[in-house]
Amino acid sequence: MKSYYIIILFLSFTVQAQVGVGTVSPQNDLHVAGGIRIDDAPNGTNYDAQNRLLARDSNGDIVNVTIDQAVENVGIPQLAFNAKFGSGGNVFFSDCVPCASGQERRFHLELPQININNTSLIELVDPTGTTVLGDEYFEIKKAGFYRFEVNSTVAISGSSTFFINLYLNNLKLSGTTETDSFRIFGGIPRGSVNSPVSVPFYATDIRYYDLGDQVHLGLKAAVVEGAGSRELFSILPIDATYIAQITITKY
Incomplete structure (x- = not known):
């Protein structure tokens, strides 16, 4: 009974640290090996569009970029x-x-x-x-x-x-x-x-x-x-x- 209780605590700690969906070796707090679908999301503001765009870096991690970075990298004057x-x-x-x-x-x-x-x-x-x-x-x-x-x-x-x-x-x-x-x-x-x-x-x-x-x-x-x-x-x-x-x- 004591051994079973210790295992539960260990599993709980692992879930709180990193979660993998479709992978057994997550590389971030949430690691999804596959697509992501969101059916509904709150509306943003113009400020959100200028300062908090989401992008995928070379490692696959989701990062924030500014609108200037986005425009510069796609070559728009x-x-x-x-x-x-x-x-x-x-x-x-x-x-x-x-x-x-x-x-x-x-x-x-x-x-x-x-x-x-x-x-x-x-x-x-x-x-x-x-x-x-x-x-x-x-x-x-x-x-x-x-x-x-x-x-x-x-x-x-x-x-x-x-x-x-x-x-x-x-x-x-x-x-x-x-x-x-x-x-x-x-x-x-x-x-x-x-x-x-x-x-x-x-x-x-x-x-x-x-x-x-x-x-x-x-x-x-x-x-x-x-x-x-x-x-x-x-x-x-x-x-x-x-x-x-x-x-x-x-x-």
């Missing part, structure tokens, strides 16, 4: 940042009068109207606030391929030919600066070099960035020719409108 700039009299970049070849005008990413900023992927940093315009940059929070898209307008005068490049200066953790540039405007026929001409532009660039990279954006006068002061202007907004938009997507 993620909108990391989208904002409008240059409201209420704030220009998008500094004017240059005159503009020299190779002169860079950093974008003023001040007071953005942000539609989305997934700070787990990328973050807009303004190290000096409004003290220094043009020192703002984007810091990469998760390595990967990113597409930068810029919509704005430039005004040009004083030159029969005016080539402008979009510059992405990437300051890496090692202290090395990597520069990526491409032509966004190649000049237009001029009737008078003294009359400014406003030209909308759209620029996009995609490349791989490492964790901690700091990306500065700006325009650079690649080639300027002709008489006059060779001026490059940032158009001022009217009232509360915006004059530029930046969209960043992670792939």
Whole structure:
């Protein structure tokens, strides 16, 4: 009778530790060697969908994953940042009068109207606030391929030919600066070099960035020719409108 009582206690302890269904050697608290069916389950919330998705790891264990992890691993592009700039009299970049070849005008990413900023992927940093315009940059929070898209307008005068490049200066953790540039405007026929001409532009660039990279954006006068002061202007907004938009997507 005493032996029988001891066996019952041992079996009870085993059931509480690990339970195997379809297997005699469970590898977790509950180990099912086969399918699982649930006829009814409580409704979740949007927060549940974003933060408590269930997945099966390489061992077969059920684990929690975030929506970002799920989207990243199936290759769906993620909108990391989208904002409008240059409201209420704030220009998008500094004017240059005159503009020299190779002169860079950093974008003023001040007071953005942000539609989305997934700070787990990328973050807009303004190290000096409004003290220094043009020192703002984007810091990469998760390595990967990113597409930068810029919509704005430039005004040009004083030159029969005016080539402008979009510059992405990437300051890496090692202290090395990597520069990526491409032509966004190649000049237009001029009737008078003294009359400014406003030209909308759209620029996009995609490349791989490492964790901690700091990306500065700006325009650079690649080639300027002709008489006059060779001026490059940032158009001022009217009232509360915006004059530029930046969209960043992670792939």
